[in-house]
Amino acid sequence: MSAPLAVDVLLGLILVGLAAQVAIGEHLFRAIVFYVAFGLSMSVIWARLGAPDLALADAAIGAGLTGALMMVAFRRLVEIDPKQAQAQATRSSALAVLIGVLAAGMVATIGLTALTLEQQPGRAGLQVMETLGDTGLGNPITGVLLVFRGFDTLIEMTVLLTAFVGSRVMTTRSRFYVATIAGFQLPLVRTLVAVILPLAALIAMHLLWIGSDQPGGAFQAGSVLAGAGVLLLLTGTLLPASKSRALVRLALVAGVASLCVLVLAPMLRGQVAMAYLGRGSLLFAEALMMVSIATSLTLLFAGRPSLKVGRP
Amino acid sequence: MTPAAQLLIGLVFVPLSTALVAVLLPPRRRRWAVVLGGLAWPCLLVPLSMAVAREQSVVMVFGGWAPPLGIGWRLDALGLVVLWVHALAGIAALPSAWRRFDPDLPESGPFWSLWMILATGVNLALLAADLFNLYVALELTTLAAVALIATDDGIAALAAAMRYLLLAVLGSLMYVLGVGLVYAQTGSLAMHQPGIEALNNVALVLMLTGLMVKAAIFPLHVWLPHAYSNAPGPVAAIMAAVVGKAALVAFWRIWFETAEAPPAQLADFLGLIGAAALVYGAIAAYLQPRLKMVIAYSSISHFGFLLLLLPLASQQAFQGAGFHLLAHGLAKAAMFLAAANIVVVLGSDSIRHLPGLDKRMPLEAFTLALAGVTLIGLPPSGGFTGKWMLLSAAWETGGWFWLVLIVLSGLMSAAYVFRILALTCFHPARRAVHHLHPRPPKITSLAALTLALLAVVIGLYPHPVLDLLGAGMPGMVR
Amino acid sequence: MTSAVFVLVAAAIFGLGVHGLLVSAHIMRKLLALNLMLSALFLLLIVVPATIDGRPDPVPQALVLTGIVIAVSTTAFALALMVRLFRKQGHASIHPDIDPRLLGRKAPSKANKTAQGDDR
Numbered sequence: 001m002s003a004p005l006a007v008d009v010l011l012g013l014i015l016v017g018l019a020a021q022v023a024i025g026e027h028l029f030r031a032i033v034f035y036v037a038f039g040l041s042m043s044v045i046w047a048r049l050g051a052p053d054l055a056l057a058d059a060a061i062g063a064g065l066t067g068a069l070m071m072v073a074f075r076r077l078v079e080i081d082p083k084q085a086q087a088q089a090t091r092s093s094a095l096a097v098l099i100g101v102l103a104a105g106m107v108a109t110i111g112l113t114a115l116t117l118e119q120q121p122g123r124a125g126l127q128v129m130e131t132l133g134d135t136g137l138g139n140p141i142t143g144v145l146l147v148f149r150g151f152d153t154l155i156e157m158t159v160l161l162t163a164f165v166g167s168r169v170m171t172t173r174s175r176f177y178v179a180t181i182a183g184f185q186l187p188l189v190r191t192l193v194a195v196i197l198p199l200a201a202l203i204a205m206h207l208l209w210i211g212s213d214q215p216g217g218a219f220q221a222g223s224v225l226a227g228a229g230v231l232l233l234l235t236g237t238l239l240p241a242s243k244s245r246a247l248v249r250l251a252l253v254a255g256v257a258s259l260c261v262l263v264l265a266p267m268l269r270g271q272v273a274m275a276y277l278g279r280g281s282l283l284f285a286e287a288l289m290m291v292s293i294a295t296s297l298t299l300l301f302a303g304r305p306s307l308k309v310g311r312p
Numbered sequence: 313m314t315p316a317a318q319l320l321i322g323l324v325f326v327p328l329s330t331a332l333v334a335v336l337l338p339p340r341r342r343r344w345a346v347v348l349g350g351l352a353w354p355c356l357l358v359p360l361s362m363a364v365a366r367e368q369s370v371v372m373v374f375g376g377w378a379p380p381l382g383i384g385w386r387l388d389a390l391g392l393v394v395l396w397v398h399a400l401a402g403i404a405a406l407p408s409a410w411r412r413f414d415p416d417l418p419e420s421g422p423f424w425s426l427w428m429i430l431a432t433g434v435n436l437a438l439l440a441a442d443l444f445n446l447y448v449a450l451e452l453t454t455l456a457a458v459a460l461i462a463t464d465d466g467i468a469a470l471a472a473a474m475r476y477l478l479l480a481v482l483g484s485l486m487y488v489l490g491v492g493l494v495y496a497q498t499g500s501l502a503m504h505q506p507g508i509e510a511l512n513n514v515a516l517v518l519m520l521t522g523l524m525v526k527a528a529i530f531p532l533h534v535w536l537p538h539a540y541s542n543a544p545g546p547v548a549a550i551m552a553a554v555v556g557k558a559a560l561v562a563f564w565r566i567w568f569e570t571a572e573a574p575p576a577q578l579a580d581f582l583g584l585i586g587a588a589a590l591v592y593g594a595i596a597a598y599l600q601p602r603l604k605m606v607i608a609y610s611s612i613s614h615f616g617f618l619l620l621l622l623p624l625a626s627q628q629a630f631q632g633a634g635f636h637l638l639a640h641g642l643a644k645a646a647m648f649l650a651a652a653n654i655v656v657v658l659g660s661d662s663i664r665h666l667p668g669l670d671k672r673m674p675l676e677a678f679t680l681a682l683a684g685v686t687l688i689g690l691p692p693s694g695g696f697t698g699k700w701m702l703l704s705a706a707w708e709t710g711g712w713f714w715l716v717l718i719v720l721s722g723l724m725s726a727a728y729v730f731r732i733l734a735l736t737c738f739h740p741a742r743r744a745v746h747h748l749h750p751r752p753p754k755i756t757s758l759a760a761l762t763l764a765l766l767a768v769v770i771g772l773y774p775h776p777v778l779d780l781l782g783a784g785m786p787g788m789v790r
Numbered sequence: 791m792t793s794a795v796f797v798l799v800a801a802a803i804f805g806l807g808v809h810g811l812l813v814s815a816h817i818m819r820k821l822l823a824l825n826l827m828l829s830a831l832f833l834l835l836i837v838v839p840a841t842i843d844g845r846p847d848p849v850p851q852a853l854v855l856t857g858i859v860i861a862v863s864t865t866a867f868a869l870a871l872m873v874r875l876f877r878k879q880g881h882a883s884i885h886p887d888i889d890p891r892l893l894g895r896k897a898p899s900k901a902n903k904t905a906q907g908d909d910r
Contacts (some may be wrong), residue, residue, distance in 0.1 A: 005795070008796070016802045016806070023822070024809075024810065028818060032818075035825065038826070038829070045796070049796070049836055049846060050846050053851060054832075054851055054854055054855060057858055061858055065862060066825065066865055069865065069866050070869065073869035077872075080873075081876070092813050096812040099808060099809070100812070101805055103804055103808040104804055107800065107801040107805070107830070108801035111797035111834050111837070111838055112798075115794060115838055120840060121840045121847060122839055124849045125850075126842060128848050128849060141851050141852050141855065144851075152852075156860060159859070159863045160859060166867045166870070167866065170873070297862075300866040300870075
């Protein structure tokens, strides 16, 4: 891929411009919207740099879901106290600008120095590429995430679960949250849900399946499903429910549990912990991870421990 | 896999599966599962201690993929010591948590799950031999800790939790940048990287700064006093005992293991920062109007003290510092558990209410006294052993400045400890407090007292632990 | 050359994030600033290490993916904490010394405090 430098500079300028709008912009809501745009531009840059897995993940999770979570949090602030929610109180000062400039300078120096030093490809990366064939996988990222450094992924999934359980500390005490903004009396909404829901399911399954050999995987698939979940909540097809249900809790835990199985099962057969068990085992784990990711993120958006079907 | 390595897996997977089971169970049943898990994983420490005593360390590699391709775990003497602190403090905190978070409270459901998740994160942070694995472990620990602080619904606790979260994210940012630079330089994420020349100083400083935030080393300590003093009692106890220590242990490991030849000036500079933390924490502790704040600032002072290991790098200093970790962890947990009971009975932890405590709550007063003895470093307590070893190390290397500082730390700790103790034994003509709330079950007081007693008793029989720590840290100079 | 451009871009975004973090009192703005800084860092982590066979090194990519998920988890939790804090104290800031008039409201009075009451 040999895009001319000008395109890269342009992409960079767009990114910095959007970041400026997020950091310095006037209204909080505008800043959130620009953050979503910033995330999408980051995806383009990931694609430009040859990292399609990251592009997919950042678009779905970094831009989409983070933006949705921020917007719904903002909306809750507004529900509580409309005037206070946006209160500015920014104490702009020359010192802050100076520190910002110094920080940027420090990062630039570090980055440029690291770039100019004699660089060989990382040993770990080289070993991954060499050993990937033994695992039968085609996507090195999936290899790193689930085979070679699978334990990091297990803890990462636990972090996601912890975020949900942690948010429960707050939401057990608060009033009922409703996330619906547009009901089915609007004809467009009916069509939207009818089209997007099956499409999202299809795309998620596809991403899950091809993740072993092509860009994709459980995280991308799970976040697409979570996006569909957010849509359902916004349109009232799904409603937040306060009574926690066992099935939902199972869905939340399934991802971490499946990775625990991947770690412990080989030990029962006398092998090392997390010894590679074949592509099938990875798909099993990834499928359950997808379910967990979708459930956790949707419930974090809903602000309640469970969901119930709304009036269609 | 060796049996010892299998037990290592248990150290993380027993708390983790308990947490998963807790999430699955209905809220009212969760505490049973968590208590079981909380009592189960410490049992693994007994065979593991024997394994470490025999073999210096127990290692394990996931999937058979040797680093830098895969991730490894390592249990050495230092990790073992902190794991014991975690186990003992965790068990001692259970009665207090059981009473405080009974199932009628809405936030008790998430509390119990989070308690086990925190345990998982701490154990993992102590076992990690991979820089990025350490990062995710610390993230898990921080998130669980913040959520646990927030289980107290007061504005002070929520604000403290938020401040801790924001600062911790900032620390993580710096740490990750450092890790990225290490990878760019060496192509490996393992902590122990034999044979490379001096680690890029910038990477080292970044990682250490990030960890300093998490270990609340002055001047990056600002989150700690409010977080510890507003958290529910058992949460404060476990945080003081292990959460900050896990980051400190990581700090030491990166200093000695990863950066094989850190510059001496940096060691002295960090020693000075430790000195500043020590003095600042002690002075601030003396001036605080609330008991929990005194204990919290005392923690800041002692974390600074532990940083003195860096300029004094020697086997003896390491033994002293490691022993101090043990004694201090037990003593702090005991103090926070006692303070929690005091808050319940007296309604507040303001020191105005302390006079007459020795008559009203004798167990708690005695616990504070015993723990205070360890903090000051009076013989024959565990705190004394740690201080003595460090003093000897400073004497032998001719580090007069550090010597004076260590002695000073004892004196300053004495100042704020005696202030508290003197108040509790002081009987004014008119009692300050009029209404005493119902007392918590006696077992909560006894648990705290046991911890404080242990902290003193290990000073009487220090040799098993000292011998364990005797191998020193890999890469330690001299 | 491309890498250098993106390093500078990452540096600029990082600097903007730092500035935003220092200047804003509102917690959500701080969270936005932290997320910007994280994104800048991730960009640095991908751009700086050398490529393998023309494609970026898979290990940093996996690390960044993990980082993105951890970032979203932490942000989601922080948002829930912020909403709760807002409900309890009436403003979304953690600076204890903030002048209420800066936030556009009257100095706190007893009436205001009870209005913010608990809703267990």
